[in-house]
Structure formats: C-alpha cells, structure tokens
Amino acid sequence: MQIPKNTTDMIESLKKASSLFLILFLASVSLQAQALKNVSLEDVFKKNTFAQKSVYGINWMKDGKYYSSQVNRGGFPTVVKINVTTGAEEAVLLDGRALGLNFSSYSFNSDESKALVATDVESIYRRSTKGIFYVVDMATGEKQQLMNGEKISYATLSPDNDKVAFVKDNNLYLVELATNQTTQITKDGEWNKIINGAADWVYEEEFSMSQAFSWSPDGKKIAFIRFDETDVPEFNMQLWGPLYPADYRFKYPKAGEKNAEVSIHVYDLASKNIQKVDAGSEKDIYLPRIYWTKDANQLAFIRLNRLQNKLDLFHANATTGSSKLILSEESETYVDLDYNDNLQYLSDGKSFIRTSEKDGYKHIYHHGMDGSLIRQITSGAWEVTELVGVDEKNKKIYFVSAEASPLERNFYVIDFSGKNKKTLTPLAGTHRINMSPDHRFFIDYYSTTEMPQIVTLHESSGKLLKSLEENEELKERLQSFALGKKEFFTFSTVDGTALNGYVIKPADFDPNKKYPVLMYVYGGPGSQNVLNSWGGARDFWHQALVAEGYIVACVDNRGTGARGRDFKHATYANLGKLETIDQIEGAKYFAKQSYVDSSRIGIWGWSYGGYMSSLSLMIGNDVFKTAIAVAPVTTWRYYDTIYTERYLQTPQLNPSGYDDNSPISHVNKLKGNFLLIHGTGDDNVHFQNSVDLVDALIAADKQFETFYYPNRNHGIYGGNTTWHLYSMMTDFLKRKL
Known part of the structure; x- marks a missing residue:
C-alpha cells in the first residue's frame, strides 16, 4: 500500500488500515528519522557546513539613496554602489584589480570625493591593527600611498578632505594630500614608554578603544590621548619556535599595579601648538573617551576614578585647555561606561543625548549643554542595549532594547518627548541594526535559535523594502540533519x-x-x-x-x-x-x-x-x-x-x-x-x-x-x-x- 501524500488522506487511511499496517508505518517513519544525518566534528570545523551568509561591508552614502558594499570579484576586492530601494548595483566605486590593490577595508570622506583603503593589514591585539594605506581620488582613480608604504595605524581623513592623520611608532602624524608633506606632530613616542593617539593594551581590551585621536569638526585641530606607561610593569611572554625562544615584553597593569598616566592634548594645525587639556590634579584616573561637540572649539571627555564608581563628563576649551564639569554620576558599586558610545551631541549645539543605568536599568536621557536634565526619554524595568540613531529633524530616537524579554533584542523608535514608542521589528528573536545616517532606512540582521540570519532592508517606519540574504542554502542543508x-x-x-x-x-x-x-x-x-x-x-x-x-x-x-x-x-x-x-x-x-x-x-x-x-x-x-x-x-x-x-x-x-x-x-x-x-x-x-x-x-x-x-x-x-x-x-x- 502506498503512503498517502496529504495529511487528511493519511489519517483516513490509517483509520481503515489494520494494526499491522500501523506498525509497518511507524517503523517506516522511524527509518526516515534515522536517515537524517548527525552533526559531526568534520561538519562543524572542517566543512563549514553550518556557516551562515551575511551582508558585509555596508557603508551608507551621503545622499541616503545608496549604500556601498565590498564584494570579491575575480579574486580582487570591489566596492559597489547599491540603490537602497531597488537593490540594484548602479556603479563600481573601487576596483581592486584596476587599482592594483588587494585592499581589506575602505572608507570615504564626507563628500565621497576620496577613499581611504588599507592593504597588508596585520593585527596587533584584539582591536589594533597596522597596514599600508592609500588615498584614492574618486574622480580620477589615482592613488596616493601614505608614508612611502610603511605600515601605519588608524589613518583618518580630515573633515575638509585635505589631510590624513595617523599613528606610527607611538607618534601622531599628519600628511597634506596636495603636497604629500608629512608632519610629525609628537616626537616622544617610544615602545613601552609613551603612546600618542593610540590606546595602551588595557584601554584597548577593557574600554573597547584602539584609536585615541579625533579631528575637530572643522578639520583645524586634532585631539588625542597620551599614555605615559613608563612605570607600568612589563609582562613577558616567550615566543616559541626559534633556536632561542624570543621574549615579547609589553606593558600590562595587573590588578593593584601602576596604570599609565593619561592626558588629553589638542594640536592646532595653524599654530602647530599642542595644548594640554585640564583633566584635574588627580593622576590615578582613566580618560576613556574624547568627543568633539558641534562647537569646533569645544571638546568633551569622560573621566573615571580608579575604582570606576564615579564618572564625570567635562567640556573643555580646545584653545586654552580649560575645562568645566558638566555632570557627574556615582555608584556604591561601579558606573557603567557605554561601550557603544551612547553619547551624542545634537547639531543645535544646545543639548546632548546619553544613556545611563542610574535608575536601575539602562535608559536614554536628554541633557542641556550645562548638564541639566531635560528629560528621561525611556523608562521601565527593561534595558536599552544600544542607541542606534538620533533624528533631530523629526525629533525621534531609534534604539535597541530587551523590553520584550531579556532573551530578545528588538528595534524601537520614540519621540524626544518620551512618547509614541513603537516597535519596528515585532518578530521575536534578536535584531541587530545598521541604520542610515539620515534615518530613512535600516538594515535588520535577524535570527532566532531555530532560524539562521535573515538580512532585510526597511524604511524607518519598519516597512520591508527588500530581502538581502535569507540563507536558503543553509536552511536546505539543515533539513538533512537531526538537530536538537x-x-x-x-x-x-x-x-x-x-x-x-x-x-x-x-x-x-x-x-x-x-x-x-x-x-x-x-x-x-x-x-x-x-x-x-x-x-x-x-x-x-x-x-x-x-x-x-x-x-x-x-x-x-x-x-x-x-x-x-x-x-x-x-x-x-x-x-x-x-x-x-x-x-x-x-x-x-x-x-x-x-x-x-x-x-x-x-x-x-x-x-x-x-x-x-x-x-x-x-x-x-x-x-x-x-x-x-x-x-x-x-x-x-x-x-x-x-x-x-x-x-x-x-x-x-x-x-x-x-x-x-x-x-x-x-x-x-x-x-x-x-x-x-x-x-x-x-x-x-x-x-x-x-x-x-x-x-x-x-x-x-x-x-x-x-x-x-x-x-x-x-x-x-x-x-x-x-x-x-x-x-x-x-x-x-x-x-x-
């Protein structure tokens, strides 16, 4: 007797069938179940059977209608321009083959007239790297190599597009693109002693930072952090391999030991003067964040005490170095530093948005520039996990939270007033968001325990525009495995x-x-x-x-x-x-x-x-x-x-x-x-x-x-x-x- 194809026929046939048929049928089902494959170590670690696809290298472009994405074509990296609403590729922006560069990363300046690409990149620690950098003129396709091909770190184009700042051998440098003239801003950098513009080991690992310099909004100044780790004890690791194993020594402050002394400085490109910023008389502190406000002469920075139970936000005059305490937060345990950099200064120059867990859960707060509280925007017995975007024009804030459940992450929008909160990703699961700078679109990387990642493009209202990746091949492969x-x-x-x-x-x-x-x-x-x-x-x-x-x-x-x-x-x-x-x-x-x-x-x-x-x-x-x-x-x-x-x-x-x-x-x-x-x-x-x-x-x-x-x-x-x-x-x- 044939096994029926649809459920209704199957039920009717089973009702009519003898008990012998039922036994045979159940045996058949059991054999089918046994035909499913078990997951093996080879599947996981050699065949990459369960590797899921994603959409990588997305960079939103200035007009909000396009994003760029890096793909591999013919063994060379290629950056393409994608129409947001149609998903169509409209242009090739960077062609690795034509440039003769096997670059691993790229970024555009603000007007997208220049691109910065990196080749031969090597890791140093968890977040730090160095590589050979080129500036590409997007109109002519000409490339300009920085520092004659020597490896440098954190190359960053200036807002006025004329210069690039970077770190090499613990010193901060500047190159004028028109003349290719290089200026060494600091000269005291030395391995295991002084670092300018880059984080030391412990800041990189625990404050999630590696680059420690930032251009002012007008491109006329560079703020940077200086680490004096002279008195920090060295840790020694032997590197095995050569006839005589090599010693690798680096500064690593173990609990209770001396930290690097940190200070903030501002380099003025016109006067070539370096101004130290007043961060107080206490030396045993942390300075884990610097930000430029919308005022090109006003720098903001965060100071933590050694026990990290007191966090201070300062505003500083970038010309004189004088600073003013804006707000302070203390705890009997510790004050949580936002590793997602959930501090955003608004373009009106009158206020800023930040997150804090001072009421028992991490929430969003709106402050005046003097630190006064304008409003607590979100509240409740749930956590904001990421501040995604602040749309000043429409007075809306976009964020990810665990409001639905600690086991879930969903995307929300709320008004500056704290009202009209709306879920933009209602499906249960985990949503990771990449939003366009103009807040018109977002890309949702969504998965659950039972469903591999789906990548979709949406309008800011939540409306689905296009599916970018559904991992159909992986879903198909999964059907042949017996999974718990x-x-x-x-x-x-x-x-x-x-x-x-x-x-x-x-x-x-x-x-x-x-x-x-x-x-x-x-x-x-x-x-x-x-x-x-x-x-x-x-x-x-x-x-x-x-x-x-x-x-x-x-x-x-x-x-x-x-x-x-x-x-x-x-x-x-x-x-x-x-x-x-x-x-x-x-x-x-x-x-x-x-x-x-x-x-x-x-x-x-x-x-x-x-x-x-x-x-x-x-x-x-x-x-x-x-x-x-x-x-x-x-x-x-x-x-x-x-x-x-x-x-x-x-x-x-x-x-x-x-x-x-x-x-x-x-x-x-x-x-x-x-x-x-x-x-x-x-x-x-x-x-x-x-x-x-x-x-x-x-x-x-x-x-x-x-x-x-x-x-x-x-x-x-x-x-x-x-x-x-x-x-x-x-x-x-x-x-x-």
Whole structure:
C-alpha cells in the first residue's frame, strides 16, 4: 500500500488500515528519522557546513539613496554602489584589480570625493591593527600611498578632505594630500614608554578603544590621548619556535599595579601648538573617551576614578585647555561606561543625548549643554542595549532594547518627548541594526535559535523594502540533519532567584532514558549566553555532542546582563561566589529531572567561563563529575586593572574578594575529572594563570589532564588548532562524562 501524500488522506487511511499496517508505518517513519544525518566534528570545523551568509561591508552614502558594499570579484576586492530601494548595483566605486590593490577595508570622506583603503593589514591585539594605506581620488582613480608604504595605524581623513592623520611608532602624524608633506606632530613616542593617539593594551581590551585621536569638526585641530606607561610593569611572554625562544615584553597593569598616566592634548594645525587639556590634579584616573561637540572649539571627555564608581563628563576649551564639569554620576558599586558610545551631541549645539543605568536599568536621557536634565526619554524595568540613531529633524530616537524579554533584542523608535514608542521589528528573536545616517532606512540582521540570519532592508517606519540574504542554502542543508531544539526555561534557586537557561536534547530524545548533561558557562558581568539568536560553531559543536547522546544546557547566573543593574551588580566585590552557587543550582535542577543521569553532569567554559567551570567542579564536587576550563582566570590578581578593579576594587582594598573565590584556593576540593587548556601566547589571560593552578593541584596531590597550545593567543586558533582543540575536548568528554 502506498503512503498517502496529504495529511487528511493519511489519517483516513490509517483509520481503515489494520494494526499491522500501523506498525509497518511507524517503523517506516522511524527509518526516515534515522536517515537524517548527525552533526559531526568534520561538519562543524572542517566543512563549514553550518556557516551562515551575511551582508558585509555596508557603508551608507551621503545622499541616503545608496549604500556601498565590498564584494570579491575575480579574486580582487570591489566596492559597489547599491540603490537602497531597488537593490540594484548602479556603479563600481573601487576596483581592486584596476587599482592594483588587494585592499581589506575602505572608507570615504564626507563628500565621497576620496577613499581611504588599507592593504597588508596585520593585527596587533584584539582591536589594533597596522597596514599600508592609500588615498584614492574618486574622480580620477589615482592613488596616493601614505608614508612611502610603511605600515601605519588608524589613518583618518580630515573633515575638509585635505589631510590624513595617523599613528606610527607611538607618534601622531599628519600628511597634506596636495603636497604629500608629512608632519610629525609628537616626537616622544617610544615602545613601552609613551603612546600618542593610540590606546595602551588595557584601554584597548577593557574600554573597547584602539584609536585615541579625533579631528575637530572643522578639520583645524586634532585631539588625542597620551599614555605615559613608563612605570607600568612589563609582562613577558616567550615566543616559541626559534633556536632561542624570543621574549615579547609589553606593558600590562595587573590588578593593584601602576596604570599609565593619561592626558588629553589638542594640536592646532595653524599654530602647530599642542595644548594640554585640564583633566584635574588627580593622576590615578582613566580618560576613556574624547568627543568633539558641534562647537569646533569645544571638546568633551569622560573621566573615571580608579575604582570606576564615579564618572564625570567635562567640556573643555580646545584653545586654552580649560575645562568645566558638566555632570557627574556615582555608584556604591561601579558606573557603567557605554561601550557603544551612547553619547551624542545634537547639531543645535544646545543639548546632548546619553544613556545611563542610574535608575536601575539602562535608559536614554536628554541633557542641556550645562548638564541639566531635560528629560528621561525611556523608562521601565527593561534595558536599552544600544542607541542606534538620533533624528533631530523629526525629533525621534531609534534604539535597541530587551523590553520584550531579556532573551530578545528588538528595534524601537520614540519621540524626544518620551512618547509614541513603537516597535519596528515585532518578530521575536534578536535584531541587530545598521541604520542610515539620515534615518530613512535600516538594515535588520535577524535570527532566532531555530532560524539562521535573515538580512532585510526597511524604511524607518519598519516597512520591508527588500530581502538581502535569507540563507536558503543553509536552511536546505539543515533539513538533512537531526538537530536538537534549543528550549528555554526558567527555574528558581534555593534563595528564590529566577535564572534563565536553555537546554538542547537529542533529536530522538526518549524521556524514559537517562542522559549525561554538559553545561556551558561564561557568566561574566554583563554577559549573556541565553539569548534567542542563531548560534555559531560552538553551538554546532554542542549539536555534535547532542548527537552522541549528551544533553547540553546553559544557565545565565547572577551578574549577567539585560536584567537590570541590581542583577548585574549582585556579584560586585565577590566575583565567582554567587555565579558558582548559581551554576551548582543549575546542575542540581537538572539532577532532579527524570531523564538526567545525576552522576554524569559536567561543565565547560572559556576565559571567565573557564574560571567558572573550574570553581564549579571544585566547590560543587558533589554534583559535577567533569569540567573543562579553556584559558581560565585562576586568580584575579593576575588580570588587568580596568576590568578586575571595576568589579572587585583593588587587591589592597579587597584581598578576600580576590582570594576567597580563586580556583587556586579550592584545589583540595577537586574530586572529578578536570581538563585544563591554555595558549602560551595569551596576551589577555596569561598562561601564568594555568601554570599556578597546575602547581597548586600538584601540591594538593590531585590528578588532572592539561594541554597547552604553543604561541596561541586567547582565542586559540590558526591552522589546524580549532579542529585539534574541539576534537580533544570531545574525546575527553566521551572518556570522562
């Protein structure tokens, strides 16, 4: 008998069929299910089977009707001009083949008469790079090489289009394009001593900045930050490979140690004078942001004290250097610095918009230029996560928030008055927004746990204009795999705290079986793993484990983001304590489930997650059997000043906060299976962390497994590394969980 094609016929046929047919039919369905492929390590890390497509390199053009995008044609980069409303390609703006340049990035000046392109770019640290830069005349196609092809950093065209400023060898430079004449603005720059116009290691890592200079709106001045790191202690890493391994020394201020002394200066192009800006008499401070207001002679800057519990906004006269305190915000814990640069000065020169979590949740505020509060624009028990755009003409503000749920990100618009809030992306999931400068259009990068990224173009009203990428090929491939569904859940700990989590069960999950559980954790302040968005390679490694018969789960502990200041700041001065309690509570929650083998619960994490997995196995030795820690912090005494002291104060002020929850202090409690992994070239969480933990484990007579990756940094990648790492972790879990 043939299997019916539609559901109605199938139901009728089944009603009429004998019980024997029903048995045969169910067997057939089972065989079809078995025909679906399991996710393999090769699929994830060698074949890139689950890599999703996106729309990259979009730069909005000045008239708002077009955007430019970089594509690859014939092995050469090409920048094309796209009509926003039709999606049609209307011109080739930059042709790498014709220019003879294999550039990796580009930018246009304000009137789009010139382009700045970079070739041979090499990374320095997480955000810093250097490369060979060219200025291309868009009318003639002629290119002009900067600094005779020497590698430079942060090349930036002036607003008047005549000059380019950049950093080389820790000094700030300027080149006149008409004459190709180069001026060295600063002359005291020196490796591991003085940096002008670029961030030091710790500012780059923890304040999300690398370029530390900015043109004035009229192009007549350059403001820059100077770092004097002479007295900052050096960290030394050995680079393995040559006959005699090389030493790499760089300035890294560990918690409680000396920071660089920072100062703000303004270079006047006409007088060639450098004016220091008054930032106060206190030297042990942070100056993490400089902004030009709409007044070409008025500079704004943010000052934080060493403990980061007081944030001051100043306005300064760029000619005299005198400054005035505009507003100040203090906290018993720490004041959150907006890494998205959610501070925007309005063109009327009378006010500015910023975000703050001073009322318990991050919201948008409107201030006069004297700092007075005009209005709190958004409010409620939810977080604004990004200020996307301020449309001054129509008095509207565009932002992303977690109002619908901490697990969601949606795009909204609201009036300056704080009224008429509207959702522009109503579909549940995670929306990442790229909005045109004139606020007429936006591109939405949207995904959920069950749907790969869809990229769409919209009018500012939310009206869909065009689909740019739907990942149909990936969706088609996914149909042939047996994937576990990511299910969200919430549970309450013994003290009544509600925690969000997700669980991934095997596609052929049988509630009558007992499964081992592997928990995945990061857990650091403000982070979030439990989010309704499509995952990357790590998520599909979890799917490969699920295909092997594991359940994978994740719990966002106290201290994580999108749930307000109190939830995030709960871990202040005691990092690791509440987070570990919550991960153990999560394990106990799963241990109670009828389908879980409570004797086989494991946990793994990377970086802060490695710190958490180590502590969880040691302190929670009665619930966790196995843990993997990749590149973990093992004592906060070894981590940097800015991040660590923000959450723990200094070790001099709070020694117990550093030591009580260090895995090194809990090695005697280790009972289960422990795998410790680290890269010897980790400039961020130093290999020293794992060396000291190993030493303590040896002293405590504890057996464990460990593996190091020579010269690999914090991300542990390159060549065959990622495949090797995840293969090893998979093998360990099969043996030990």
